[in-house]
Amino acid sequence: MEDPMYSFQDVIRCDLCETPVPPKHCDICHIHLCEACVGEHLSDQSKDHYIVPFKLRGITPKCTKHSTEVCTQLCTTCKIPVCPLCVASSEHEQHKKEDILTLFETKRKLMQKDLQDLEKSIYPRYQEAATNIPVQRADVNKRSQKLTTALDKQGEALHTEIDTIIQGMKSDIDDMEAQHIAAIDQQEVAINHTIPEITQVILDLKRLLDTSDVCLVSEYTSRTEEFRDFPAWFHVTLLTFTPQEVNREQIHQQIGSLSELALTFLLDEPRILTNIQTEYNKALLNVSCLSDSELWTCSFDDKILRLYNLQGELLRSVQTKSGNWPWDIAVTRSGDLVYTDVWDRSINLVSGTQIQTLITLRGWRPRYLCSTASGDLLVTMDSDDGKQTKVVRYSGSTEKQSIQWDDQGKPLYSSDRFIKYLSENRNSDICVADFGAGAVVVVSAAGKLRFRYTGRPSTPRESFYPRGITTDSRANILTSDPNNDRIHIIDQDGHFLRYIHNCGLQRPEGLCVDSRDNLFVADSSKVKKLQYYK
Numbered sequence: 001m002e003d004p005m006y007s008f009q010d011v012i013r014c015d016l017c018e019t020p021v022p023p024k025h026c027d028i029c030h031i032h033l034c035e036a037c038v039g040e041h042l043s044d045q046s047k048d049h050y051i052v053p054f055k056l057r058g059i060t061p062k063c064t065k066h067s068t069e070v071c072t073q074l075c076t077t078c079k080i081p082v083c084p085l086c087v088a089s090s091e092h093e094q095h096k097k098e099d100i101l102t103l104f105e106t107k108r109k110l111m112q113k114d115l116q117d118l119e120k121s122i123y124p125r126y127q128e129a130a131t132n133i134p135v136q137r138a139d140v141n142k143r144s145q146k147l148t149t150a151l152d153k154q155g156e157a158l159h160t161e162i163d164t165i166i167q168g169m170k171s172d173i174d175d176m177e178a179q180h181i182a183a184i185d186q187q188e189v190a191i192n193h194t195i196p197e198i199t200q201v202i203l204d205l206k207r208l209l210d211t212s213d214v215c216l217v218s219e220y221t222s223r224t225e226e227f228r229d230f231p232a233w234f235h236v237t238l239l240t241f242t243p244q245e246v247n248r249e250q251i252h253q254q255i256g257s258l259s260e261l262a263l264t265f266l267l268d269e270p271r272i273l274t275n276i277q278t279e280y281n282k283a284l285l286n287v288s289c290l291s292d293s294e295l296w297t298c299s300f301d302d303k304i305l306r307l308y309n310l311q312g313e314l315l316r317s318v319q320t321k322s323g324n325w326p327w328d329i330a331v332t333r334s335g336d337l338v339y340t341d342v343w344d345r346s347i348n349l350v351s352g353t354q355i356q357t358l359i360t361l362r363g364w365r366p367r368y369l370c371s372t373a374s375g376d377l378l379v380t381m382d383s384d385d386g387k388q389t390k391v392v393r394y395s396g397s398t399e400k401q402s403i404q405w406d407d408q409g410k411p412l413y414s415s416d417r418f419i420k421y422l423s424e425n426r427n428s429d430i431c432v433a434d435f436g437a438g439a440v441v442v443v444s445a446a447g448k449l450r451f452r453y454t455g456r457p458s459t460p461r462e463s464f465y466p467r468g469i470t471t472d473s474r475a476n477i478l479t480s481d482p483n484n485d486r487i488h489i490i491d492q493d494g495h496f497l498r499y500i501h502n503c504g505l506q507r508p509e510g511l512c513v514d515s516r517d518n519l520f521v522a523d524s525s526k527v528k529k530l531q532y533y534k
Helices: 035-042 084-088 100-209 214-218 224-228 248-255
Strands: 024-026 031-033 051-053 073-075 080-082 097-099 266-277 284-289 294-299 304-309 314-319 328-331 337-341 346-351 354-360 364-371 377-383 389-395 398-403 420-424 430-434 439-443 449-453 469-471 477-481 486-490 496-500 508-513 518-523 526-533
Touching (some): 097 100, 100 224, 100 248, 284 518, 284 526, 364 420, 377 420, 439 477
Antiparallel strands (some): 294 304, 328 337, 337 346, 377 389, 389 398, 430 439, 439 449, 469 477, 477 486, 486 496, 508 518
């Protein structure tokens, strides 16, 4: 419907000076006012006035208790409009009140902001998630079919192997049977050959016993001992088969095993499991897990690296080689500690009681570093003139990769000289908390830009300056936001998942996770161990 204020047939005018299209309205006097006449109208102090934008005329309701009064305030305790008489009464004396117009405009701005967030950010993500549900179902079905096929293949392989073994054993039986029969046949031939000889000897003995010829008898030689022992030219151990008891566990081991289905959820309210008080006077810079029960720490303006257990007991103290304070630390796959020394441009390895300088740079200063799954080191560094920043991958002391520019030849990272913590994700992405850019910059293992996370859409752009960063077993990225005393959790594609902000954090800095996805936070002079999954 056309606003009567702008109708050509009936143009609304200022009730004092006839100026067309007045922008103001007195909701008590019910007159329209231009900007110039507002002051004149308010100068009449014989009665109350309440000036509102023309489009909000009628915003002030009549008081339900005092029919001649207009409500210009809202009792936020009772959540009802109140007039000046109500405000002065004892009923609302101790209650909090707000100006109706101010409250209305504040709420309107909030609603506009919420509408924008819902339409442009939140609702599209829900739509995307809903669209992705059938894909997830299909993926689950495909995965199950793939596992079933793999099991069938393994079963066929085991059946084939068993059939081959059984067939081999049957062939062995056939071979041994043939050998046994051949030996028996050989014995039969020998026996059948000997029987006629014995028969002949018996006949000869009988003839000799009946003769008196001394010469024949004298020539007799006994062959009885020759025939006494039955010929046993071979001994056979009869074949036997001893079946093994079918061991289901061993068969299961031969087939393989299925991993358990793990469904984990982010906690609405993460829990503090441990508070470790360190010996540092100034705020902790970083923390790096040596194991699930031990962690290395370093601090600003302190040359000592310290190893603590979860009980807060100091296990080791190591002074830096140069006596300078370390800029960052990381634990390698082999359990050694590495740290950067900005002042002498070196990257150093602490192994046992020895400190070895791995790399010394020229023209660049190493800042932050992390150890990768493959055993490489990733290092953020800036040029001596402070105009360039890059991420370099090292294998030992050999440079393997340099990441500095995007596909358009523009810098991936801000050129400030300070905060750029980094971490390698489970999908091999390289994640940098670029404080100067107010963004988490994520590139692929090949150095191609994947996305920039600049804070939750509802967060004012200027308030997000990430510092510490780490990743967990689900490939989620966690980054500290000390300006807002919170930690952001985003997924591997840069979508905001949740804040950690209700654990008494006070300017959190460095982060790391252990093998169970417990989060360690360098927070002031303490290390806090948090559980954020259930």
